[in-house]
Amino acid sequence: LAKTTQPISMDSYEGQEVNITCSHNNIATNDYITWYQQFPSQGPRFIIQGYKTKVTNEVASLFIPADRKSSTLSLPRVSLSDTAVYYCLVWGYGNKLVFGAGTILRVKS
Amino acid sequence: DGGITQSPKYLFRKEGQNVTLSCEQNLNHDAMYWYRQDPGQGLRLIYYSQIVNDFQKGDIAEGYSVSREKKESFPLTVTSAQKNPTAFYLCASSNPGDRAKAFFGQGTRLTVV
Numbered sequence: 001l002a003k004t005t006q007p008i009s010m011d012s013y014e015g016q017e018v019n020i021t022c023s024h025n026n027i028a029t030n031d032y033i034t035w036y037q038q039f040p041s042q043g044p045r046f047i048i049q050g051y052k053t054k055v056t057n058e059v060a061s062l063f064i065p066a067d068r069k070s071s072t073l074s075l076p077r078v079s080l081s082d083t084a085v086y087y088c089l090v091w092g093y094g095n096k097l098v099f100g101a102g103t104i105l106r107v108k109s
Numbered sequence: 110d111g112g113i114t115q116s117p118k119y120l121f122r123k124e125g126q127n128v129t130l131s132c133e134q135n136l137n138h139d140a141m142y143w144y145r146q147d148p149g150q151g152l153r154l155i156y157y158s159q160i161v162n163d164f165q166k167g168d169i170a171e172g173y174s175v176s177r178e179k180k181e182s183f184p185l186t187v188t189s190a191q192k193n194p195t196a197f198y199l200c201a202s203s204n205p206g207d208r209a210k211a212f213f214g215q216g217t218r219l220t221v222v
Contacts, residue, residue, distance in 0.1 A: 034209040043199045043213025044152070087151065091209035094159070096167065097142055097201070099152040 002027045002090040009104040018075040020103050022088030025069050031092040033064060033071045038085045038102070047086075048073070075105075083107045112136065115200050115214035122194075122221050130185045130217045132200035141183035142201040142211065145169060152199060158183055159205075187219065194221045 005023040012018045024033065032051055036044035048055055050062040050071070061074040075082055085102040113134040122128045132141065140159050144152040154167030158177040172191025177183055183202075187194045197218050203211040 032209055041197070041216065041218075043201065043216055044211075045213070046210045049209060085151075089209055093205060096154060096157050096165070097203065097209060097211055098154055098168075099144070101151040 002031055004088045004090055004100050006086075006088050006100065006103045008101065009106065011106045011108065012078055013108050014079055015077050018078050018082075018105060018107075020073045020075075020086055020088075020105070021070060022073070023070050024088070024090045027068050027090050028092055031090045033062065033068075034089045034091055035060070035062065035073045036087040036089065036099070038087065044087060044099070078105075078107045080107050080109060113200060113202050113212050113214045115198075115217050117217060118215065120217055120219045122219070124221055125189045127189060128187050128194075128219065130187070130198055130200075130219070132183045132185065132214060133181055134183075134202040134212070135181060136202055136204075136212060137180070138202035138204045138212075139180070140203045140205065140211075141177065142203075143167075143173070143175065143183070143185045144199040144201065146197040146199060146216075155185065155198075194219060 002024045034049040035047045037047050038044040048060050048062045052064050055062045063072045087099050087102040116131045142157045143155040146152050153169050155173050156175040158164035164177050174186045199216045200214045201211040
């Protein structure tokens with residue numbers, strides 16, 4: 001299983017764009033990159049998933065360079081309610097779902 | 110509504126007692142997972158099951174047991190062999206066709222006194 005590395009924490013202010021980068025140097029050809037969000041005392045929630053280039057949905061964008069050794073989750077114009085832990089996962093078909101330590105994002109007013 | 114349900118939300122047990130946490134899903138998902146989360150930490154995988162009547166150990170299976178007799182249900186038993194069972198337990202389910210898009214329950218907070 002590919003190991004992921006993320007910053008432990010990040011601080012931002014309301015209205016700013018936040019970019020969280022995840023490193024996954026030994027990602028396999030068939031692996032997908034997936035991000036989850038978790039609020040305190042709740043289960044994680046799926047945010048976005050991608051394989052290469054750029055993926056965008058109503059919540060976030062995911063940028064994946066050609067070598068796929070890293071990825072960046074972009075949250076546009078964050079609000080206080082985006083304060084949460086964000087997890088980057090690398091997953092391949094048939095593999096178990098393994099979470100790392102995640103990145104604590106604190107949004108301030 | 111389709112979803113994944115964990116019960117109870119809070120559970121208190123005396124040290125040395127076994128306790129079973131319930132996880133039920135009506136999403137028709139093949140795979141189910143159990144995680145443990147300690148304060149300020151990430152999720153650690155206890156057990157997972159890709160199909161009925163089959164399950165595999167995760168990273169911290171010692172002191173836990175599971176069964177997968179039905180597709181909808183994946184109960185977790187915390188045994189007296191688990192040295193430090195007080196934690197937040199999360200159950201999840203997913204389908205291989207949905208890749209890593211898993212759905213999580215609301216969690217069970219177990220406190221052993």
